[in-house]
Amino acid sequence: MARKSKEAIERGNQFSRDYYAKNTEACKQMTKAWREANPDKVRQYRKNAWRKRYSEHAAEELARINEWKKRNKSKIALGSSVSLIAEKLAFLEAYGNCCECCGDERFEFLTGDHVNGNGAALRRAGEKFGYDLYRKLRLMGYPKGEYRLLCMNCNFAHGKYGYCPHQFEANREYGLSAC
Ligand SMILES: [Zn+2]
Ligand SMILES: [Zn+2]
Numbered sequence: 592m593a594r595k596s597k598e599a600i601e602r603g604n605q606f607s608r609d610y611y612a613k614n615t616e617a618c619k620q621m622t623k624a625w626r627e628a629n630p631d632k633v634r635q636y637r638k639n640a641w642r643k644r645y646s647e648h649a650a651e652e653l654a655r656i657n658e659w660k661k662r663n664k665s666k667i668a669l670g671s672s673v674s675l676i677a678e679k680l681a682f683l684e685a686y687g688n689c690c691e692c693c694g695d696e697r698f699e700f701l702t703g704d705h706v707n708g709n710g711a712a713l714r715r716a717g718e719k720f721g722y723d724l725y726r727k728l729r730l731m732g733y734p735k736g737e738y739r740l741l742c743m744n745c746n747f748a749h750g751k752y753g754y755c756p757h758q759f760e761a762n763r764e765y766g767l768s769a770c
Contacts, residue, residue, distance in 0.1 A: 682725040685733035692745035700742040
């Protein structure tokens with residue numbers, strides 16, 4: 592099938608604009624009816640738009656989210672399409688917003704960690720993790736003591752080796768290490 596020429600597309604767009612100008616109310620009603628009949632599609636469109644925006648402008652989005660969160664502290668809309676990010680940000684805020692080991696503050700790198708180091712065993716036993724865990728902790732009022740924030744690097748090192756190289760580097764820096 593031959594592609595429409597630019598002129599043809601512009602003619603079509605102009606027709607739509609004219610039609611909309613003359614029949615604004617009817618168009619609005621039709622859109623509203625379509626939205627009500629297709630809630631899943633509406634949700635999907637919003638989700639996709641959010642993902643696209645978020646990946647292109649992560650820093651601006653984060654600032655925007657923080658602004659939005661400040662304004663909506665009492666009613667973070669956890670049922671909305673931004674719920675996963677909001678859930679994680681709320682969790683990070685409750686636990687200090689930085690890696691307890693190295694101080695990294697970039698939210699993309701941060702994750703929850705079981706203080707007693709048995710996260711893997713708990714997960715095998717069916718304990719929740721990721722967003723389910725963040726949600727569970729929110730509903731519990733973010734209890735302190737059992738969980739802390741670590742960046743993925745430190746989380747990995749602590750989990751795999753039982754310590755993080757940062758600990759030794761810090762000790763060396765402060766003259767506390769034997770080496
Ligand atoms: Zn770290
Ligand atoms: Zn570390």
